Amino acid sequence: MNNHDFRKHAHQLVDWMADYLEQKENYPVTPDIQPGEIYDKFPDKAPEDPATFDEIFTDFEEGIIPGMTNWQHPMFFGYFPANTSAPSILAEMLMSTLGAQCMSWLTSPAATELEERVVNWLRDAKGLDSTWKGVIQDTASTATLCAILAARERASQFSVNEKGFSGQEKFRVYSSQQAHSSVDKAMRIAGLGHQNLVKIPVDNHFAMIPEALEGAIEADIQNGFSPLCVVSALGTTSSTAIDPIGEIGKVAARFGMWHHIDAAYAGTALLLPEFRWMIEGHELADSYVFNPHKWMFTNFDCSVLFVKNADDLVHTFSMTTEYLKTDQDEHVHNYRDWGIQLGRRFRALKLWWVIRAYGLAGIREKLRGHLELTKLAKKWAENEENVIVETPNILNVFCFRFVEKSLSTSQQNDFNKTWMDRVNASGKVFFTSTILNGNFVMRWVIGQTDVKRKHIQIACDCLKTELE
Numbered sequence: 001m002n003n004h005d006f007r008k009h010a011h012q013l014v015d016w017m018a019d020y021l022e023q024k025e026n027y028p029v030t031p032d033i034q035p036g037e038i039y040d041k042f043p044d045k046a047p048e049d050p051a052t053f054d055e056i057f058t059d060f061e062e063g064i065i066p067g068m069t070n071w072q073h074p075m076f077f078g079y080f081p082a083n084t085s086a087p088s089i090l091a092e093m094l095m096s097t098l099g100a101q102c103m104s105w106l107t108s109p110a111a112t113e114l115e116e117r118v119v120n121w122l123r124d125a126k127g128l129d130s131t132w133k134g135v136i137q138d139t140a141s142t143a144t145l146c147a148i149l150a151a152r153e154r155a156s157q158f159s160v161n162e163k164g165f166s167g168q169e170k171f172r173v174y175s176s177q178q179a180h181s182s183v184d185k186a187m188r189i190a191g192l193g194h195q196n197l198v199k200i201p202v203d204n205h206f207a208m209i210p211e212a213l214e215g216a217i218e219a220d221i222q223n224g225f226s227p228l229c230v231v232s233a234l235g236t237t238s239s240t241a242i243d244p245i246g247e248i249g250k251v252a253a254r255f256g257m258w259h260h261i262d263a264a265y266a267g268t269a270l271l272l273p274e275f276r277w278m279i280e281g282h283e284l285a286d287s288y289v290f291n292p293h294k295w296m297f298t299n300f301d302c303s304v305l306f307v308k309n310a311d312d313l314v315h316t317f318s319m320t321t322e323y324l325k326t327d328q329d330e331h332v333h334n335y336r337d338w339g340i341q342l343g344r345r346f347r348a349l350k351l352w353w354v355i356r357a358y359g360l361a362g363i364r365e366k367l368r369g370h371l372e373l374t375k376l377a378k379k380w381a382e383n384e385e386n387v388i389v390e391t392p393n394i395l396n397v398f399c400f401r402f403v404e405k406s407l408s409t410s411q412q413n414d415f416n417k418t419w420m421d422r423v424n425a426s427g428k429v430f431f432t433s434t435i436l437n438g439n440f441v442m443r444w445v446i447g448q449t450d451v452k453r454k455h456i457q458i459a460c461d462c463l464k465t466e467l468e
């Protein structure tokens with residue numbers, strides 16, 4: 001493709017993009033297709049001959065778009081959002097055009113320095129300890145794995161990396177029963193063994209009980225285990241429960257453990273001063289992750305890991321082979337040494353662009369708008385006959401279910417699952433579910449970039465209709 005054609009087609013695509021953003025509500029939230037349908041639309045063999053832009057674009061519109069879940073639809077209330085925004089999309093376009101690979105300071109000095117500046121902005125705007133340092137990773141799963149690997153290396157005087165586990169202590173890691181499965185996965189990948197993840201009970205708000213944590217650690221020590229790390233959740237996935245960070249931090253400090261805070265979704269709320277209570281005592285922690293790609297209007301992927309001591313990361317991950325050495329290494333951050341990947345995208349650009357375009361005040365305004373809409377939705381659920389809200393609603397997430405006393409738990413669960421399936425099959429709205437205290441509940445997450453009051457109303461009407 002020559003530059004003339006590139007310019008022409010890029011303009012065409014920008015028009016398509018703007019139309020999509022304007023009309024995204026006209027698409028179904030989820031596609032009405034069967035597994036294999038899209039696969040079968042494409043030929044068995046890769047094409048030998050080049051296709052024109054028009055041919056490719058027709059296939060995109062007719063073959064791909066009908067199979068997409070429209071994550072940016074304002075009535076996508078499932079999982080956690082992966083919200084985008086126009087400023088973030090513009091920055092992504094520039095990132096693609098520059099095609100920079102940001103593994104070292106030298107390979108993209110501006111990317112490295114902008115990354116340092118932007119994560120420092122965020123650290124301060126969120127009220128995190130001003131001595132902490134941050135690095136952008138792809139996802140919270142990777143960031144949590146990095147934290148657990150760094151904890152393992154620090155506790156073993158950086159010897160597991162070199163010698164493997166032979167002769168090592170029997171490490172134990174702790175999280176609440178409600179922690180995200182990325183902690184379980186990290187245990188496996190870090191070679192610590194999934195069975196050495198101890199799941200601590202939660203209180204009736206689904207938050208970790210620090211006394212139970214302390215008891216589990218003491219019992220493990222008696223049995224010859226070494227407590228390595230505790231992962232607390234600032235916003236669990238099922239219900240956005242907030243573990244008591246300060247209390248957990250004190251327990252971790254008493255036993256010399258690493259304390260990692262998983263704030264993947266809810267961490268964005270710290271931009272609102274009224275939610276800073278959630279991280280009281282975090283100064284005792286060692287690391288903290290949150291995903292701007294969930295609730296901060298920044299395209300997936302973009303996850304920020306903050307650490308108290310960046311040397312723990314660098315000593316764990318640094319691998320400077322001859323061809324990577326540069327004259328500046330002593331004086332700069334080479335972010336490849338702060339995580340698993342060697343090659344890195346220029347993710348700081350979109351984060352910076354979003355912060356510039358909205359301003360922190362603009363982001364706060366949007367977050368507060370979501371919190372207000374959540375109150376509205378929750379009020380609907382509370383007022384609806386036989387519907388109960390199962391979670392304390394601290395942020396913009398709550399869980400609810402239909403209750404009919406004459407039905408057994410499993411019948412009620414079946415009823416609620418059928419209710420959700422019918423609501424989702426309408427194509428108007430999308431909810432996901434979880435199990436809390438043995439009950440099937442729908443989760444309502446109100447964090448879409450463009451969600452408005454009318455969308456909450458349509459969703460309430462749809463829930464009600466499918467209940468009748």
Ligand code: PLP
Pocket residue numbers: 080138139140141142180182233235236237262263264265291303
């Ligand atoms: N931690 C929590 C609390 C989450 O809710 C999630 C995903 O929803 C994750 C971690 C994993 O996030 P990612 O997809 O960025 O790995």
